[in-house]
Amino acid sequence: MDRLLKASVIENRQLINNHYLLTLQPLKKIRKPGPGRFFMLTVDDGLDPLLKRPFSIHRWTGGNFQILYRVAGKGTHLLSKKKQGDTIEAIGPLGNGFNVGKTQNNIILVAGGIGIAPVFALAETISKRKPLLFYGTRTKKEALCIDNLKSLGIKPVMSTDDGTLGTKGNIINVMKKHLTRSTLSTDCVIYACGPGPMLRSLSEFTKKHGLKAYAALEQNMACGLGTCLGCVVNTVNGYKRVCKEGPVFPIDEIIW
Ligand SMILES: Cc1cc2nc3c(=O)[nH]c(=O)nc-3n(C[C@H](O)[C@H](O)[C@H](O)COP(=O)(O)OP(=O)(O)OC[C@H]3O[C@@H](n4cnc5c(N)ncnc54)[C@H](O)[C@@H]3O)c2cc1C
Ligand code: FES
Structure with a gap:
């Protein structure tokens, strides 16, 4: 699957009590995803939770992408424990994203x-x-x-x-x-x-x-x-x- 990739954790910074900013460096080149598109991220290497969790692209900074997230349950709690140098499996970018007409103002x-x-x-x-x-x-x-x-x-x-x-x-x-x-x-x-x-x-x-x-x-x-x-x-x-x-x-x- 060409949208499957691994990404290295550059930073996983706590902003306030249960909100974090995760910066990931994809280990293969990907094109900048448009706003509103998302990635499915593995939150832990174990079997629980088994399923990846969806997160929107928040920022794109020189080939790295950022996820801004709130700890909601087990998966996001495990994600908040990721440290610099850890590897995360991701699928994406997925979904349609926001489509704003080129001439749309207001x-x-x-x-x-x-x-x-x-x-x-x-x-x-x-x-x-x-x-x-x-x-x-x-x-x-x-x-x-x-x-x-x-x-x-x-x-x-x-x-x-x-x-x-x-x-x-x-x-x-x-x-x-x-x-x-x-x-x-x-x-x-x-x-x-x-x-x-x-x-x-x-x-x-x-x-x-x-x-x-x-x-x-x-x-x-x-x-x-x-x-x-x-x-x-x-x-x-x-x-x-x-x-x-x-x-x-x-x-x-x-x-x-
Ligand atoms: C396309 C998409 C983009 C998203 N982008 C972001 C993002 O940028 N930042 C961010 O913090 N979160 C985002 N979410 C929500 C995020 O995916 C969930 O908070 C996360 O999957 C919860 O996983 P968990 O294991 O921590 O919680 P769980 O243990 O699975 O659930 C904990 C509680 O949160 C509720 N919950 C689970 N998933 C969602 C959800 N999708 N929406 C609302 N409530 C939910 C559950 O019903 C339960 O009450 C996005 C979801 C989607 C579908
Ligand atoms: S999450 Fe499986 S069809 Fe959308």
Whole structure:
């Protein structure tokens, strides 16, 4: 399989309590993957867990790629123990990724929690088009990439659940207020990644205003290659595999 590769751990840095930035050097040459695409990574050399875990490409730095991840369970806990010089098996890049039209301006990005990982990758790719970014986290400490966003010239509109940064509350409500006040127009396109309830709420908003939006879904995955059907979502066009037809879908296609 030509997408199977080994990668050496350059760094696995803890950013805050349960969030890490993993830098990997592929041991064979691969082309820079587009934002929204992902890799399946082996989290341990043993048999438990047996299955690889999916992670979005976060950054590409001189032939190395970075994964920004949150420890959610056993697999990600084991991944957080990887040290410089360890080798990780990866399959990828996989999936369709975000597809932004070359002439598209008026771009809105929405990230919830660790959804900033692929949204940052997209922001970095299209930063010259000055996207407007809405970013919600549970608390100030979990607001990642702020300095890197600033160096791209992007100052996110923030919300936190506890009010420690930006507006207190959920980011979709903040976005609704912000957009009705200023830039809401039907030629804008929204790209989002975050928890299911955030995406569902975004979908209701975009439907109501006739806006075009795309969401990167983070479904549990087993094979990542389109064969096990473990990641299917129900859409208006029937069941679709998040790993193969996605992970990015038009938001109005998903039956939430
Ligand atoms: C295309 C894609 C890209 C992703 N990119 C990233 C990324 O860049 N950074 C990152 O931190 N995470 C990302 N995820 C989510 C990540 O794959 C899961 O958090 C991880 O697989 C959990 O493995 P685990 O063994 O630690 O947890 P498990 O023990 O498998 O699960 C622990 C808990 O997390 C829940 N969970 C498991 N998988 C997911 C999931 N995919 N989404 C939401 N909840 C889940 C389980 O239901 C359970 O409650 C992505 C997922 C997909 C499908
Ligand atoms: S994870 Fe197996 S089909 Fe998508």
